Amino acid sequence: MIQLVQGAYPGENIDIIDKMFRLRAKVFNDRLGWDVKVSNHREMDQFDELNPLYVVETDEHRNVLASLRLLPTTGPHMLSDVFSELMEPEDIIRSPRVLESSRFAVDTELLGHLPNGLSTVTGKLLCALLETARAAGVDFVISVYDVRMERILRRAGCGFERLCQPRRIGDVLTVAGLCETAAAVTDEIRARNHLSGSIFADPRWMTSLPIAA
Amino acid sequence: MDEAFCAVVEAGEEIRSVTDAHFFLEKLAAHYGVDHLAYLGMNVPRPEENRPVFVISTYAKEWVERYRARDYQRIDPVLPESMKGILPLDWRNLPPLRPAAVRFFGEAHEHGVKKQGLSIPIRGAKGDLAIFTVNTDLPAADWEGFKQRNIREFLLMAFYFHQQVMALEGFSSAADIRELSRRERDMLWWTAEGKTTKEIALILGLSDRTVRFYIENAMTKLRCHSKAQCVAKAIRIGAL
Numbered sequence: 001m002i003q004l005v006q007g008a009y010p011g012e013n014i015d016i017i018d019k020m021f022r023l024r025a026k027v028f029n030d031r032l033g034w035d036v037k038v039s040n041h042r043e044m045d046q047f048d049e050l051n052p053l054y055v056v057e058t059d060e061h062r063n064v065l066a067s068l069r070l071l072p073t074t075g076p077h078m079l080s081d082v083f084s085e086l087m088e089p090e091d092i093i094r095s096p097r098v099l100e101s102s103r104f105a106v107d108t109e110l111l112g113h114l115p116n117g118l119s120t121v122t123g124k125l126l127c128a129l130l131e132t133a134r135a136a137g138v139d140f141v142i143s144v145y146d147v148r149m150e151r152i153l154r155r156a157g158c159g160f161e162r163l164c165q166p167r168r169i170g171d172v173l174t175v176a177g178l179c180e181t182a183a184a185v186t187d188e189i190r191a192r193n194h195l196s197g198s199i200f201a202d203p204r205w206m207t208s209l210p211i212a213a
Numbered sequence: 214m215d216e217a218f219c220a221v222v223e224a225g226e227e228i229r230s231v232t233d234a235h236f237f238l239e240k241l242a243a244h245y246g247v248d249h250l251a252y253l254g255m256n257v258p259r260p261e262e263n264r265p266v267f268v269i270s271t272y273a274k275e276w277v278e279r280y281r282a283r284d285y286q287r288i289d290p291v292l293p294e295s296m297k298g299i300l301p302l303d304w305r306n307l308p309p310l311r312p313a314a315v316r317f318f319g320e321a322h323e324h325g326v327k328k329q330g331l332s333i334p335i336r337g338a339k340g341d342l343a344i345f346t347v348n349t350d351l352p353a354a355d356w357e358g359f360k361q362r363n364i365r366e367f368l369l370m371a372f373y374f375h376q377q378v379m380a381l382e383g384f385s386s387a388a389d390i391r392e393l394s395r396r397e398r399d400m401l402w403w404t405a406e407g408k409t410t411k412e413i414a415l416i417l418g419l420s421d422r423t424v425r426f427y428i429e430n431a432m433t434k435l436r437c438h439s440k441a442q443c444v445a446k447a448i449r450i451g452a453l
Binding site: 006008009011050051052053070071072074075080088089090093094095096097098101132133135136137138139140161163178180 | 335423
Protein backbone atom coordinates (compact mmCIF):
# COMPACT_ATOMS: atom_id res chain seq x y z
CA MET A 1 0.00 0.00 0.00
CA ILE A 2 1.13 3.51 -0.74
CA GLN A 3 0.64 6.31 1.76
CA LEU A 4 1.07 9.97 0.91
CA VAL A 5 2.04 11.89 4.01
CA GLN A 6 2.56 15.64 4.47
CA GLY A 7 5.76 16.10 6.45
CA ALA A 8 4.45 18.76 8.82
CA TYR A 9 1.01 17.16 9.19
CA PRO A 10 1.47 13.40 9.44
CA GLY A 11 -1.74 12.94 11.50
CA GLU A 12 -2.44 9.27 12.08
CA ASN A 13 0.55 8.31 9.91
CA ILE A 14 3.09 9.66 12.39
CA ASP A 15 4.30 6.11 13.12
CA ILE A 16 4.99 5.56 9.42
CA ILE A 17 7.00 8.76 9.16
CA ASP A 18 9.03 7.83 12.22
CA LYS A 19 9.81 4.39 10.74
CA MET A 20 10.80 6.09 7.49
CA PHE A 21 13.39 8.29 9.27
CA ARG A 22 14.79 5.15 10.94
CA LEU A 23 14.94 3.34 7.60
CA ARG A 24 16.78 6.29 6.11
CA ALA A 25 19.38 6.17 8.90
CA LYS A 26 19.85 2.45 8.25
CA VAL A 27 20.18 2.89 4.49
CA PHE A 28 22.10 6.15 4.08
CA ASN A 29 24.29 6.07 7.17
CA ASP A 30 24.78 2.40 8.10
CA ARG A 31 24.72 0.77 4.69
CA LEU A 32 25.83 3.40 2.17
CA GLY A 33 27.99 5.44 4.52
CA TRP A 34 26.79 8.78 3.16
CA ASP A 35 27.65 12.01 4.95
CA VAL A 36 24.24 12.43 6.62
CA LYS A 37 23.19 13.58 10.07
CA VAL A 38 21.72 10.89 12.28
CA SER A 39 20.37 11.57 15.70
CA ASN A 40 18.53 9.09 17.88
CA HIS A 41 18.69 6.51 15.03
CA ARG A 42 16.82 8.81 12.65
CA GLU A 43 18.18 10.55 9.58
CA MET A 44 16.80 14.04 8.84
CA ASP A 45 18.06 17.10 7.02
CA GLN A 46 16.98 20.71 6.44
CA PHE A 47 14.61 19.73 3.64
CA ASP A 48 12.54 17.63 6.01
CA GLU A 49 11.78 20.91 7.81
CA LEU A 50 10.16 22.32 4.67
CA ASN A 51 7.04 20.18 4.86
CA PRO A 52 7.76 17.89 1.93
CA LEU A 53 5.37 15.22 0.66
CA TYR A 54 6.51 11.70 1.51
CA VAL A 55 5.51 8.75 -0.61
CA VAL A 56 5.77 5.65 1.55
CA GLU A 57 5.18 2.01 0.76
CA THR A 58 4.07 -0.11 3.71
CA ASP A 59 3.18 -3.74 4.29
CA GLU A 60 0.02 -4.92 6.05
CA HIS A 61 1.65 -4.39 9.47
CA ARG A 62 2.51 -0.76 8.67
CA ASN A 63 6.20 -1.58 8.28
CA VAL A 64 7.94 0.78 5.88
CA LEU A 65 9.25 -1.10 2.83
CA ALA A 66 10.35 1.92 0.84
CA SER A 67 10.02 5.68 0.83
CA LEU A 68 10.93 8.87 -0.96
CA ARG A 69 10.53 12.60 -0.48
CA LEU A 70 9.02 15.14 -2.87
CA LEU A 71 9.80 18.86 -2.97
CA PRO A 72 8.58 21.50 -5.42
CA THR A 73 11.42 22.86 -7.58
CA THR A 74 9.94 26.37 -7.21
CA GLY A 75 11.18 26.32 -3.61
CA PRO A 76 14.44 25.21 -2.02
CA HIS A 77 15.40 21.70 -3.14
CA MET A 78 18.50 19.53 -3.25
CA LEU A 79 19.62 20.21 -6.82
CA SER A 80 19.35 23.99 -6.36
CA ASP A 81 20.69 24.20 -2.80
CA VAL A 82 23.04 21.24 -2.23
CA PHE A 83 24.09 19.76 -5.57
CA SER A 84 24.20 22.93 -7.63
CA GLU A 85 27.77 22.06 -8.70
CA LEU A 86 26.25 19.39 -10.97
CA MET A 87 24.70 22.02 -13.24
CA GLU A 88 25.35 25.47 -14.65
CA PRO A 89 23.49 28.14 -12.65
CA GLU A 90 21.08 28.85 -15.51
CA ASP A 91 20.27 25.12 -15.71
CA ILE A 92 18.77 25.13 -12.23
CA ILE A 93 15.17 24.03 -12.58
CA ARG A 94 12.36 26.20 -11.24
CA SER A 95 9.04 25.01 -12.51
CA PRO A 96 5.63 24.26 -11.00
CA ARG A 97 5.47 21.34 -13.42
CA VAL A 98 8.66 19.72 -12.09
CA LEU A 99 9.00 18.03 -8.70
CA GLU A 100 12.19 16.75 -7.12
CA SER A 101 12.39 13.31 -5.59
CA SER A 102 15.07 12.57 -3.00
CA ARG A 103 16.00 10.20 -0.15
CA PHE A 104 14.81 7.12 -2.02
CA ALA A 105 15.22 4.24 0.44
CA VAL A 106 14.28 0.55 0.38
CA ASP A 107 14.40 -1.80 3.36
CA THR A 108 16.21 -4.72 1.75
CA GLU A 109 16.06 -6.75 4.99
CA LEU A 110 12.26 -6.77 4.93
CA LEU A 111 12.31 -7.83 1.28
CA GLY A 112 14.66 -10.72 1.81
CA HIS A 113 12.08 -13.44 1.24
CA LEU A 114 10.16 -11.82 -1.62
CA PRO A 115 10.98 -12.93 -5.18
CA ASN A 116 12.02 -9.88 -7.21
CA GLY A 117 11.40 -7.96 -4.00
CA LEU A 118 13.63 -5.01 -4.75
CA SER A 119 12.32 -4.47 -8.24
CA THR A 120 8.67 -4.87 -7.26
CA VAL A 121 8.85 -2.55 -4.28
CA THR A 122 10.85 0.01 -6.26
CA GLY A 123 8.41 -0.20 -9.17
CA LYS A 124 5.39 0.33 -6.98
CA LEU A 125 6.91 3.32 -5.21
CA LEU A 126 7.99 4.95 -8.48
CA CYS A 127 4.62 4.27 -10.06
CA ALA A 128 2.93 5.96 -7.10
CA LEU A 129 5.30 8.90 -7.37
CA LEU A 130 4.66 9.38 -11.09
CA GLU A 131 0.88 8.87 -10.90
CA THR A 132 0.67 11.33 -8.00
CA ALA A 133 2.70 13.90 -9.88
CA ARG A 134 0.72 13.47 -13.10
CA ALA A 135 -2.60 13.86 -11.29
CA ALA A 136 -1.31 17.14 -9.90
CA GLY A 137 -0.46 18.49 -13.36
CA VAL A 138 3.26 17.79 -13.06
CA ASP A 139 5.10 16.63 -16.20
CA PHE A 140 8.54 15.72 -14.90
CA VAL A 141 10.28 14.45 -11.79
CA ILE A 142 13.97 15.17 -11.33
CA SER A 143 16.32 13.57 -8.86
CA VAL A 144 19.97 13.57 -7.81
CA TYR A 145 21.21 10.04 -7.24
CA ASP A 146 24.10 7.62 -7.06
CA VAL A 147 24.76 6.26 -10.57
CA ARG A 148 24.47 2.76 -9.10
CA MET A 149 20.76 3.50 -8.69
CA GLU A 150 20.29 3.53 -12.44
CA ARG A 151 20.37 -0.25 -12.72
CA ILE A 152 17.78 -0.67 -9.97
CA LEU A 153 15.53 1.93 -11.58
CA ARG A 154 15.83 0.35 -15.01
CA ARG A 155 15.02 -3.09 -13.65
CA ALA A 156 11.85 -1.70 -12.12
CA GLY A 157 10.89 -0.47 -15.59
CA CYS A 158 11.61 3.18 -14.89
CA GLY A 159 14.46 4.69 -16.81
CA PHE A 160 15.69 8.02 -15.53
CA GLU A 161 17.69 10.00 -18.07
CA ARG A 162 20.81 11.89 -17.13
CA LEU A 163 20.68 15.68 -17.19
CA CYS A 164 24.40 16.16 -16.64
CA GLN A 165 27.72 14.36 -16.49
CA PRO A 166 28.16 12.26 -13.32
CA ARG A 167 30.50 13.82 -10.76
CA ARG A 168 32.21 12.38 -7.74
CA ILE A 169 30.81 14.10 -4.65
CA GLY A 170 32.39 12.73 -1.50
CA ASP A 171 32.59 9.00 -2.17
CA VAL A 172 29.56 8.89 -4.41
CA LEU A 173 29.43 9.14 -8.18
CA THR A 174 26.44 11.44 -8.43
CA VAL A 175 24.21 12.45 -11.30
CA ALA A 176 21.00 14.44 -11.82
CA GLY A 177 18.30 12.73 -13.84
CA LEU A 178 14.86 13.17 -15.22
CA CYS A 179 11.73 11.04 -15.56
CA GLU A 180 8.51 11.91 -17.36
CA THR A 181 5.15 11.32 -15.64
CA ALA A 182 3.39 10.29 -18.87
CA ALA A 183 1.01 7.32 -18.81
CA ALA A 184 3.35 5.41 -21.13
CA VAL A 185 5.99 5.44 -18.39
CA THR A 186 3.67 4.25 -15.60
CA ASP A 187 2.07 1.65 -17.93
CA GLU A 188 5.52 0.18 -18.49
CA ILE A 189 6.28 0.07 -14.74
CA ARG A 190 2.87 -1.46 -14.02
CA ALA A 191 3.32 -4.12 -16.69
CA ARG A 192 6.84 -4.98 -15.60
CA ASN A 193 5.84 -5.37 -11.94
CA HIS A 194 2.33 -6.80 -12.41
CA LEU A 195 0.62 -3.88 -10.71
CA SER A 196 -3.09 -3.39 -11.28
CA GLY A 197 -5.78 -1.12 -9.85
CA SER A 198 -5.19 1.55 -7.26
CA ILE A 199 -2.00 1.27 -5.25
CA PHE A 200 -2.97 4.08 -2.87
CA ALA A 201 -4.21 3.52 0.67
CA ASP A 202 -6.52 6.54 0.65
CA PRO A 203 -9.40 6.06 -1.84
CA ARG A 204 -10.13 9.80 -1.66
CA TRP A 205 -6.91 10.40 -3.53
CA MET A 206 -7.98 8.16 -6.39
CA THR A 207 -11.28 9.98 -6.93
CA SER A 208 -9.39 13.02 -8.10
CA LEU A 209 -6.67 11.17 -9.96
CA PRO A 210 -6.84 11.84 -13.66
CA ILE A 211 -6.14 8.70 -15.63
CA ALA A 212 -5.20 10.38 -18.89
CA ALA A 213 -1.93 12.25 -18.99
CA MET B 214 -2.59 26.96 -27.63
CA ASP B 215 -5.21 29.40 -28.88
CA GLU B 216 -4.59 33.03 -29.59
CA ALA B 217 -7.01 34.34 -26.97
CA PHE B 218 -5.05 32.55 -24.31
CA CYS B 219 -1.71 33.89 -25.54
CA ALA B 220 -3.20 37.38 -25.41
CA VAL B 221 -4.21 36.85 -21.81
CA VAL B 222 -0.72 35.64 -20.93
CA GLU B 223 0.84 38.61 -22.67
CA ALA B 224 -1.46 40.84 -20.63
CA GLY B 225 0.00 39.19 -17.53
CA GLU B 226 3.35 40.69 -18.47
CA GLU B 227 1.81 44.15 -18.31
CA ILE B 228 0.83 43.99 -14.66
CA ARG B 229 2.18 47.18 -13.05
CA SER B 230 -0.21 47.64 -10.16
CA VAL B 231 -2.69 45.81 -7.96
CA THR B 232 -5.46 47.22 -10.17
CA ASP B 233 -3.78 45.68 -13.23
CA ALA B 234 -3.44 42.39 -11.39
CA HIS B 235 -7.11 42.42 -10.48
CA PHE B 236 -8.10 43.21 -14.05
CA PHE B 237 -5.86 40.40 -15.29
CA LEU B 238 -7.58 37.87 -13.01
CA GLU B 239 -10.96 38.95 -14.39
CA LYS B 240 -9.75 38.43 -17.95
CA LEU B 241 -8.28 35.06 -17.08
CA ALA B 242 -11.49 33.94 -15.33
CA ALA B 243 -13.48 34.96 -18.42
CA HIS B 244 -11.06 33.03 -20.63
CA TYR B 245 -11.61 29.81 -18.67
CA GLY B 246 -15.28 30.47 -18.06
CA VAL B 247 -14.85 30.11 -14.31
CA ASP B 248 -16.70 32.20 -11.74
CA HIS B 249 -13.73 33.35 -9.71
CA LEU B 250 -9.98 33.37 -9.37
CA ALA B 251 -8.32 34.32 -6.13
CA TYR B 252 -4.71 34.85 -5.15
CA LEU B 253 -3.57 34.93 -1.58
CA GLY B 254 0.07 35.61 -0.81
CA MET B 255 1.69 34.94 2.53
CA ASN B 256 5.15 35.92 3.66
CA VAL B 257 5.20 38.24 0.68
CA PRO B 258 7.29 41.04 2.14
CA ARG B 259 5.33 44.26 2.53
CA PRO B 260 7.55 46.58 4.50
CA GLU B 261 5.17 49.55 4.64
CA GLU B 262 2.07 47.64 5.67
CA ASN B 263 2.35 44.76 8.00
CA ARG B 264 -0.50 42.75 6.58
CA PRO B 265 -0.23 39.00 7.11
CA VAL B 266 -1.90 38.13 3.83
CA PHE B 267 -2.03 39.80 0.45
CA VAL B 268 -5.26 39.20 -1.47
CA ILE B 269 -6.16 39.82 -5.10
CA SER B 270 -9.37 38.20 -6.25
CA THR B 271 -12.46 38.49 -8.38
CA TYR B 272 -14.69 37.75 -5.37
CA ALA B 273 -17.24 40.43 -4.45
CA LYS B 274 -15.64 43.39 -2.71
CA GLU B 275 -17.97 43.07 0.32
CA TRP B 276 -16.88 39.47 0.76
CA VAL B 277 -13.17 40.30 0.66
CA GLU B 278 -13.68 43.14 3.16
CA ARG B 279 -15.82 41.02 5.42
CA TYR B 280 -13.23 38.21 5.27
CA ARG B 281 -10.49 40.60 6.28
CA ALA B 282 -12.48 42.51 8.92
CA ARG B 283 -13.61 39.33 10.63
CA ASP B 284 -10.27 37.53 10.36
CA TYR B 285 -11.88 34.65 8.52
CA GLN B 286 -8.49 33.13 7.78
CA ARG B 287 -8.91 31.68 11.29
CA ILE B 288 -11.90 29.51 10.26
CA ASP B 289 -11.49 29.19 6.47
CA PRO B 290 -10.59 25.48 6.09
CA VAL B 291 -9.16 25.91 2.59
CA LEU B 292 -6.19 27.96 3.76
CA PRO B 293 -4.60 25.55 6.23
CA GLU B 294 -5.41 22.50 4.12
CA SER B 295 -3.94 23.85 0.91
CA MET B 296 -0.89 25.24 2.71
CA LYS B 297 -0.22 21.82 4.19
CA GLY B 298 0.63 20.34 0.87
CA ILE B 299 2.73 20.78 -2.22
CA LEU B 300 -0.07 19.53 -4.50
CA PRO B 301 -3.29 21.28 -5.59
CA LEU B 302 -6.21 20.77 -3.23
CA ASP B 303 -9.67 20.00 -4.62
CA TRP B 304 -12.15 21.40 -2.09
CA ARG B 305 -14.08 18.14 -2.33
CA ASN B 306 -11.12 16.53 -0.56
CA LEU B 307 -11.31 18.80 2.47
CA PRO B 308 -11.59 16.89 5.73
CA PRO B 309 -15.05 16.89 7.40
CA LEU B 310 -16.00 20.49 8.19
CA ARG B 311 -16.45 21.84 11.70
CA PRO B 312 -19.61 23.86 12.43
CA ALA B 313 -17.70 27.16 12.15
CA ALA B 314 -16.41 26.16 8.73
CA VAL B 315 -19.89 25.10 7.58
CA ARG B 316 -21.21 28.54 8.59
CA PHE B 317 -18.23 30.14 6.85
CA PHE B 318 -18.98 28.37 3.56
CA GLY B 319 -22.68 29.26 3.92
CA GLU B 320 -21.78 32.91 4.20
CA ALA B 321 -19.26 32.62 1.37
CA HIS B 322 -21.93 31.14 -0.93
CA GLU B 323 -24.26 34.04 -0.08
CA HIS B 324 -21.51 36.36 -1.30
CA GLY B 325 -21.08 34.53 -4.58
CA VAL B 326 -18.32 32.03 -3.80
CA LYS B 327 -19.12 28.82 -5.69
CA LYS B 328 -18.91 25.23 -4.50
CA GLN B 329 -16.10 23.77 -6.63
CA GLY B 330 -12.62 24.91 -5.87
CA LEU B 331 -9.07 24.01 -6.73
CA SER B 332 -6.45 25.69 -4.55
CA ILE B 333 -2.90 25.54 -5.84
CA PRO B 334 -0.10 26.10 -3.32
CA ILE B 335 2.99 27.92 -4.54
CA ARG B 336 6.27 27.78 -2.66
CA GLY B 337 8.91 30.26 -3.69
CA ALA B 338 12.65 30.09 -3.28
CA LYS B 339 12.74 32.70 -0.50
CA GLY B 340 10.09 31.39 1.83
CA ASP B 341 7.30 33.14 -0.04
CA LEU B 342 4.07 31.19 -0.07
CA ALA B 343 0.86 31.69 -1.99
CA ILE B 344 -2.42 30.01 -2.81
CA PHE B 345 -4.06 30.43 -6.19
CA THR B 346 -7.71 29.34 -6.28
CA VAL B 347 -9.99 28.49 -9.18
CA ASN B 348 -13.66 28.64 -8.21
CA THR B 349 -16.70 27.54 -10.23
CA ASP B 350 -20.18 26.06 -9.83
CA LEU B 351 -19.78 23.32 -12.43
CA PRO B 352 -21.58 20.08 -11.55
CA ALA B 353 -19.23 17.44 -10.10
CA ALA B 354 -18.90 15.36 -13.28
CA ASP B 355 -18.05 18.38 -15.46
CA TRP B 356 -15.73 19.80 -12.83
CA GLU B 357 -13.59 16.67 -12.79
CA GLY B 358 -13.07 16.82 -16.56
CA PHE B 359 -12.49 20.57 -16.53
CA LYS B 360 -9.90 20.22 -13.80
CA GLN B 361 -8.02 17.46 -15.60
CA ARG B 362 -7.97 19.37 -18.87
CA ASN B 363 -6.69 22.59 -17.34
CA ILE B 364 -4.66 21.75 -14.26
CA ARG B 365 -1.31 21.97 -16.06
CA GLU B 366 -2.10 25.46 -17.34
CA PHE B 367 -3.40 26.53 -13.94
CA LEU B 368 -0.09 25.49 -12.34
CA LEU B 369 1.83 27.74 -14.71
CA MET B 370 -0.64 30.64 -14.40
CA ALA B 371 -0.51 30.46 -10.61
CA PHE B 372 3.28 30.52 -10.65
CA TYR B 373 3.55 33.36 -13.20
CA PHE B 374 0.98 35.42 -11.33
CA HIS B 375 2.82 34.94 -8.06
CA GLN B 376 6.07 36.09 -9.65
CA GLN B 377 4.31 39.18 -11.01
CA VAL B 378 2.92 40.03 -7.59
CA MET B 379 6.33 39.52 -6.02
CA ALA B 380 7.82 41.89 -8.59
CA LEU B 381 5.06 44.44 -7.85
CA GLU B 382 6.07 44.32 -4.24
CA GLY B 383 9.60 45.17 -5.28
CA PHE B 384 10.72 41.70 -4.38
CA SER B 385 12.40 39.62 -7.00
CA SER B 386 12.28 35.97 -6.15
CA ALA B 387 15.31 33.80 -6.79
CA ALA B 388 12.89 31.66 -8.75
CA ASP B 389 12.70 34.41 -11.28
CA ILE B 390 15.51 33.28 -13.57
CA ARG B 391 14.97 34.53 -17.09
CA GLU B 392 18.30 33.69 -18.65
CA LEU B 393 18.15 30.69 -20.95
CA SER B 394 20.74 27.94 -20.65
CA ARG B 395 22.77 26.77 -23.62
CA ARG B 396 20.65 23.63 -24.00
CA GLU B 397 17.42 25.61 -23.87
CA ARG B 398 18.70 28.03 -26.51
CA ASP B 399 19.70 25.07 -28.73
CA MET B 400 16.18 23.64 -28.49
CA LEU B 401 14.51 26.94 -29.35
CA TRP B 402 16.92 27.57 -32.19
CA TRP B 403 16.12 24.23 -33.83
CA THR B 404 12.42 24.79 -33.14
CA ALA B 405 12.68 28.14 -34.90
CA GLU B 406 14.24 26.24 -37.81
CA GLY B 407 11.00 24.29 -38.02
CA LYS B 408 12.28 21.07 -36.45
CA THR B 409 9.95 18.87 -34.40
CA THR B 410 10.82 17.46 -30.98
CA LYS B 411 11.69 14.09 -32.55
CA GLU B 412 13.96 15.68 -35.15
CA ILE B 413 15.75 17.78 -32.55
CA ALA B 414 16.26 14.66 -30.44
CA LEU B 415 17.87 12.92 -33.42
CA ILE B 416 20.05 15.89 -34.32
CA LEU B 417 21.35 16.37 -30.78
CA GLY B 418 21.47 12.71 -29.80
CA LEU B 419 19.04 13.16 -26.91
CA SER B 420 15.77 11.46 -26.07
CA ASP B 421 12.42 13.04 -26.97
CA ARG B 422 11.58 13.51 -23.33
CA THR B 423 14.80 15.37 -22.58
CA VAL B 424 14.07 17.70 -25.50
CA ARG B 425 10.52 18.25 -24.21
CA PHE B 426 11.93 18.93 -20.74
CA TYR B 427 14.34 21.64 -21.95
CA ILE B 428 11.69 23.28 -24.11
CA GLU B 429 9.26 23.30 -21.23
CA ASN B 430 11.87 24.85 -18.93
CA ALA B 431 12.53 27.55 -21.50
CA MET B 432 8.79 28.20 -21.66
CA THR B 433 8.58 28.55 -17.88
CA LYS B 434 11.54 30.92 -17.79
CA LEU B 435 10.09 33.15 -20.49
CA ARG B 436 6.56 32.70 -19.13
CA CYS B 437 5.13 31.32 -22.33
CA HIS B 438 2.47 28.77 -23.08
CA SER B 439 3.46 27.38 -26.43
CA LYS B 440 6.64 26.57 -28.27
CA ALA B 441 5.81 29.11 -30.96
CA GLN B 442 5.21 31.88 -28.45
CA CYS B 443 8.42 30.95 -26.68
CA VAL B 444 10.50 31.08 -29.87
CA ALA B 445 8.96 34.44 -30.80
CA LYS B 446 9.68 35.84 -27.38
CA ALA B 447 13.24 34.51 -27.28
CA ILE B 448 13.92 36.25 -30.58
CA ARG B 449 12.25 39.46 -29.42
CA ILE B 450 14.31 39.71 -26.23
CA GLY B 451 17.48 38.80 -28.11
CA ALA B 452 18.01 35.46 -26.37
CA LEU B 453 18.35 33.54 -29.63
